[in-house]
Amino acid sequence: MHDTTYTITTQTPRASTRPAYLPASAEPVMLPSEIPPGVQMVTLPGGIRTLAYTPTQAPPAPPVPVAQPIPAWAKTTALLVPTVGGGVAAAGIGLSYAAPGLIAMSQALWATVALIAAGAIGLPVLLRLARSGTGSGRPTTHITQNITASGMFGRANGTINHR
Numbered sequence: 301m302h303d304t305t306y307t308i309t310t311q312t313p314r315a316s317t318r319p320a321y322l323p324a325s326a327e328p329v330m331l332p333s334e335i336p337p338g339v340q341m342v343t344l345p346g347g348i349r350t351l352a353y354t355p356t357q358a359p360p361a362p363p364v365p366v367a368q369p370i371p372a373w374a375k376t377t378a379l380l381v382p383t384v385g386g387g388v389a390a391a392g393i394g395l396s397y398a399a400p401g402l403i404a405m406s407q408a409l410w411a412t413v414a415l416i417a418a419g420a421i422g423l424p425v426l427l428r429l430a431r432s433g434t435g436s437g438r439p440t441t442h443i444t445q446n447i448t449a450s451g452m453f454g455r456a457n458g459t460i461n462h463r
Contacts, residue, residue: 335341335351342352395402447458 302395323373329353338353340354340417341349342354343349441462444461445458446461447456449456
């Protein structure tokens with residue numbers, strides 16, 4: 301025999317409630333709305349269908365969460381965050397102290413650029429004025445050169461004229 305936690309009872313036929321048009325072997329059928337809560341229609345191993353009380357099963361308990369270890373990348377990131385934040389703060393403080401010096405250096409660099417530009421423009425002008433014939437009294441020598449050649453690789457002939 302099997303031990304069960306519920307009791308199986310069979311439906312007792314009531315001859316007085318059986319309609320006359322049903323044969324004697326037919327069992328009365330209950331509508332699903334007539335079956336009380338906690339009772340179900342079950343089929344026994346011998347093939348007999350009967351009503352049975354079924355215990356209500358409590359819903360299964362939710363699984364207990366298992367503590368998982370913290371990944372190594374999370375630990376490393378958590379340790380790096382304050383370090384990086386402190387470095388950024390130190391850099392900001394250093395820049396605030398260095399700002400006047402940086403402004404002065406940028407002005408000095410612009411002054412250097414202006415000096416180089418003035419030298420690139422002014423030096424050729426000064427050299428041209430110094431070489432002009434107005435200050436020395438010597439006449440300027442002009443050399444003219446005429447070169448002719450016949451063909452792509454022909455021999456070139458030329459004349460030089462001094463004035």
